[in-house]
Amino acid sequence: MNIPFHKPYITEDEINAAADMMRAGWLTAGVTTASFEQDFKRYIGCANAVSVNSATAGMHLCLAAMGLREHDEVLMPAMTFTATAEVVRYFNAWPVLVDIEPDTHLMDVNKIEDKITARTRAIMPVHFAGQPCDMDEILEIARGHGLAVIEDAAHCLPSWYKGRPVGSLGGDACFSFYATKTITTGEGGMVCTDSDERAGRMRTLRLHGIDRDAWQRHNSSRFWQYDVVEAGYKYNTTDIASAIGIEQLKKAEKIGEMRKRIAGRYTAAFDGCAGLLPYRVKPDRVTSWYLYPLDLDLDALSITRDSFIEEMRGRGVGMSVHFIPLYEFTYYKKIGYTGEGLDNCRRVFERTMSLPIFPAMSDDEVDYVIEQVLDLVKKNRR
Numbered sequence: 184m185n186i187p188f189h190k191p192y193i194t195e196d197e198i199n200a201a202a203d204m205m206r207a208g209w210l211t212a213g214v215t216t217a218s219f220e221q222d223f224k225r226y227i228g229c230a231n232a233v234s235v236n237s238a239t240a241g242m243h244l245c246l247a248a249m250g251l252r253e254h255d256e257v258l259m260p261a262m263t264f265t266a267t268a269e270v271v272r273y274f275n276a277w278p279v280l281v282d283i284e285p286d287t288h289l290m291d292v293n294k295i296e297d298k299i300t301a302r303t304r305a306i307m308p309v310h311f312a313g314q315p316c317d318m319d320e321i322l323e324i325a326r327g328h329g330l331a332v333i334e335d336a337a338h339c340l341p342s343w344y345k346g347r348p349v350g351s352l353g354g355d356a357c358f359s360f361y362a363t364k365t366i367t368t369g370e371g372g373m374v375c376t377d378s379d380e381r382a383g384r385m386r387t388l389r390l391h392g393i394d395r396d397a398w399q400r401h402n403s404s405r406f407w408q409y410d411v412v413e414a415g416y417k418y419n420t421t422d423i424a425s426a427i428g429i430e431q432l433k434k435a436e437k438i439g440e441m442r443k444r445i446a447g448r449y450t451a452a453f454d455g456c457a458g459l460l461p462y463r464v465k466p467d468r469v470t471s472w473y474l475y476p477l478d479l480d481l482d483a484l485s486i487t488r489d490s491f492i493e494e495m496r497g498r499g500v501g502m503s504v505h506f507i508p509l510y511e512f513t514y515y516k517k518i519g520y521t522g523e524g525l526d527n528c529r530r531v532f533e534r535t536m537s538l539p540i541f542p543a544m545s546d547d548e549v550d551y552v553i554e555q556v557l558d559l560v561k562k563n564r565r
């Protein structure tokens with residue numbers, strides 16, 4: 184068998200929606216993008232949904248809208264994608280890395296307050312694999328110290344925390360519709376915020392600092408007139424992408440159920456298996472299962488994580504690792520980051536791997552992956 188790590192879930196609905204947009208001849212952001220924002224806002228139950236061309240762009244705009252400045256500090260887990268940290272560096276501000284919990288890979292809320300200084304301005308929790316962070320604790324710490332909360336919700340459609348969907352939890356939350364994410368528009372993103380003021384600022388900044396978007400211009404009598412109020416960015420999405428997004432959003436919960444079913448089969452097979460450390464989801468939350476993380480108990484095995492992945496690949500199973508901690512990269516090393524004091528993160532990075540989990544995976548494919556994992560564990564037990 185040959186099982187890729189990921190396959191996007193695209194049907195004729197998305198293909199027709201994109202083709203219809205092209206036939207209509209309105210390609211960039213317009214009424215369809217406004218409809219996608221409305222649908223998203225209604226689905227999440229937030230006050231504002233601002234569409235952008237990536238979650239990275241969304242996080243950048245959130246930091247701009249809260250007024251991040253040079254030399255400010257922003258707390259985030261060490262184990263995340265570089266995008267979470269790079270947007271802080273855009274301001275010449277500093278990501279401050281917080282250690283993770285070993286069994287959930289989420290930022291450890293007990294280690295946040297130690298890292299707060301006079302320069303700290305924001306916390307960026309990352310809802311790893313779709314599992315929401317301890318948001319009550321994070322929001323309380325933020326309130327106590329006057330910090331902004333910007334959630335990296337790139338993995339979270341759909342995820343719930345204490346019955347409420349991520350995007351409505353109190354921080355400004357950034358979703359990703361990148362090709363591999365739970366719902367996709369190829370490239371794309373959405374910011375959910377309850378602040379009308381920050382949403383307005385983001386809408387202006389996402390299109391060159393212009394005060395009205397192209398569609399409104401098209402419909403006004405003095406269609407050529409607009410004003411530029413600051414140096415903005417080119418972060419708008421397209422109506423082709425939004426037409427795809429509208430169709431994908433309708434399927435979000437169905438896609439979530441398909442992933443959950445696969446995760447359930449994996450967990451049932453791996454639970455209690457010597458040599459494996461199962462990923463834990465806390466009881467008061469629902470994960471999107473964007474990823475299925477599985478950690479190796481290296482004390483019980485005579486194989487490294489890298490060799491395990493290589494063996495799996497040799498057996499036709501696409502694997503990955505989420506994430507290489509930030510301090511492992513040349514750029515972050517160069518500007519002074521190390522893994523010092525991030526012991527759980529270092530430990531998890533040596534042990535973790537991600538198994539294929541995509542909606543269209545068949546039972547036979549899931550069973551094949553399970554068989555290969557269990558066989559490799561058995562052959563390499565100490």
Ligand SMILES: *Cc1c(COP(=O)(O)O)cnc(C)c1O
Pocket residue numbers: 236237238239240263264266267309335337338358359360361371372
């Ligand atoms: C994918 C991802 C992003 C970036 O999303 P884009 O839409 O590609 O910008 C940010 N953070 C995390 C944790 C991600 O996995």
